[in-house]
Amino acid sequence: MSKVGRRSISTANVSVSIDGQNINYKGPQAEGTHVLPGCLKATLEGDQLAISLVNPNDDKNTKFWGLHRALVFNEISGSREKFRKEVKIVGLGFKGILQGNEIVFSLGYSHKINFTLPENVTVEIDKTGQNIVVVSTDKFLAGDVAQKIRALRLPEPYKGTGIRFANQVIVRKAGKTKGDK
Incomplete structure (x- = not known):
């Protein structure tokens, strides 16, 4: 049962x-x-x-x-009540700007990325462009859009830069060190 x-x-x-x-x-x-x-x-x-x-x-x-x-x-x-998913962009110069029904991302690539929002989804971006809140009445749609935004630049384990969920913890790796002989 x-x-x-x-x-x-x-x-x-x-x-x-x-x-x-x-x-x-x-x-x-x-x-x-x-x-x-x-x-x-x-x-x-x-x-x-x-x-x-x-x-x-x-x-x-x-x-x-x-x-x-x-x-x-x-x-x-x-x-x-609408569902909210928070996404954070971490990195120097990484940001998103809302232009009409699109978000234009600068994520360290040689080009900007245009992300078109589906219907019934709204986005709130703070003035730094690094905190994004996806809002929708459909729980699946809000999570799906947040995941697609995150997939544009996955967080990397050495510096911690990239796009992550607000409550996501990135396990950091130690970088190369000079070995003692």
């Missing part, structure tokens, strides 16, 4: 309605519909949304239970 699937979802500040296999939600930030597979059913009790199995004795469908509960939880949480 799924331990994740058993937990109910709070629907405070979000309007939720169930229409067969469709869960319709509308919050202050976003609205949408999540379609459950046929092996799951949703029930709304007060301000708690519960997802359960149609046939609890069928073990092959329990894997969908926890997955769809997590997906619905993220969608409802995103409609209530």
